[in-house]
Amino acid sequence: RAKAEAPGSAVYYSAEHESEIRQDRATEAALRTADLEAEMTVHLQPIVWVKDGSLKSVEALARWTNPELGSVGPDVFIAIAERSGLINRLTKILFRKALHHLADLPEDISLSFNLSAYDLTNHETILSIVALIRQSGVRPDRLILELTETAVMQDLETARTAMDLLHRLGVCIALDDFGTGQSNLSYVHKLPIDLVKLDRSFMANIDDPSSRNLVCAAVSLCQSLELTCIAEGVETAEQFALLQSVGCDAYQGYYFSKPVPAADLVADLTQANGSVGL
Numbered sequence: 001r002a003k004a005e006a007p008g009s010a011v012y013y014s015a016e017h018e019s020e021i022r023q024d025r026a027t028e029a030a031l032r033t034a035d036l037e038a039e040m041t042v043h044l045q046p047i048v049w050v051k052d053g054s055l056k057s058v059e060a061l062a063r064w065t066n067p068e069l070g071s072v073g074p075d076v077f078i079a080i081a082e083r084s085g086l087i088n089r090l091t092k093i094l095f096r097k098a099l100h101h102l103a104d105l106p107e108d109i110s111l112s113f114n115l116s117a118y119d120l121t122n123h124e125t126i127l128s129i130v131a132l133i134r135q136s137g138v139r140p141d142r143l144i145l146e147l148t149e150t151a152v153m154q155d156l157e158t159a160r161t162a163m164d165l166l167h168r169l170g171v172c173i174a175l176d177d178f179g180t181g182q183s184n185l186s187y188v189h190k191l192p193i194d195l196v197k198l199d200r201s202f203m204a205n206i207d208d209p210s211s212r213n214l215v216c217a218a219v220s221l222c223q224s225l226e227l228t229c230i231a232e233g234v235e236t237a238e239q240f241a242l243l244q245s246v247g248c249d250a251y252q253g254y255y256f257s258k259p260v261p262a263a264d265l266v267a268d269l270t271q272a273n274g275s276v277g278l
């Protein structure tokens with residue numbers, strides 16, 4: 001009602017805002033009482049080499065289906081889990097599931113898992129992650145942990161300690177959503193970073209020469225720092241052609257495949273004997 005009466009006014013804003021808060025509270029309450037083991041699942045999205053289209057790795061993406069709320073996206077529930085202190089527990093549940101899928105994948109494929117800033121700065125969570133890797137029996141070098149710049153910059157020294165510990169174990173570290181934060185590259189060479197994931201905003205408006213130049217500059221930067229460069233959000237043949245021409249290493253996006261239920265991808269890959277059978 002407020003919307004119809006006064007679009008864009010303070011009334012409209014506060015009504016929207018209030019309903020958003022109410023929804024967040026409902027989601028938080030559901031998250032607190034949910035059977036997370038049963039309701040959380042992992043989708044996998046292929047990441048493929050630009051050069052020959054072979055499968056490089058898969059990214060684990062969390063999915064939540066709740067009996068009352070239906071399906072809730074990670075952009076929503078991860079933020080709520082972070083705010084309400086549930087993230088560390090959630091991370092452990094998701095990470096164990098992801099490791100389980102990794103164990104079923106062909107040996108030459110790695111798995112990327114997203115860590116929250118709150119995981120990185122929580123010593124107990126980092127130790128649990130290390131313990132879960134050991135228990136799983138998978139080679140640590142088949143694991144990539146994705147961190148955003150914002151997560152790393154929030155508490156650089158704590159982040160560095162955690163990253164060093166994981167890196168010494170053999171785990172690869174990726175900088176996720178690169179280009180959305182302050183992109184302060186002065187710290188990159190001081191941290192154990194192996195890969196950079198260019199945010200999908202880089203892929204927008206590539207018809208525009210200055211956007212194309214930006215992609216080229218970002219890829220060159222990765223090359224000069226000897227970091228593997230992965231482009232996110234690749235949806236079109238034009239975007240893919242651009243990545244080929246600038247020498248980007250790998251890409252991820254709907255142009256190749258959407259995220260799919262982990263079991264489906266594992267079944268496809270084991271049937272196709274290691275080649276991507278999508």
Ligand code: C2E
Nearest residue numbers: 061062074075078094114115116233234235252253254259
């Ligand atoms: P992200 O790590 O940057 O993951 C990539 C997101 O881009 C995924 O959204 C994926 O579905 C989407 N995407 C992939 N290809 C394309 C494309 O071609 N076009 C477009 N428009 N989108 C594409 P999703 O699955 O909704 O996840 C959103 C974010 O939620 C992730 O962004 C990540 O930050 C967070 N997230 C997901 N799973 C987890 C998790 O297990 N733990 C934590 N801490 N965060 C997670």
Ligand code: MG
Nearest residue numbers: 059114146176
């Ligand atoms: Mg990611």
Ligand code: MG
Nearest residue numbers: 176177197232
């Ligand atoms: Mg990303």
Ligand code: MG
Nearest residue numbers: 176177199200
């Ligand atoms: Mg993102």
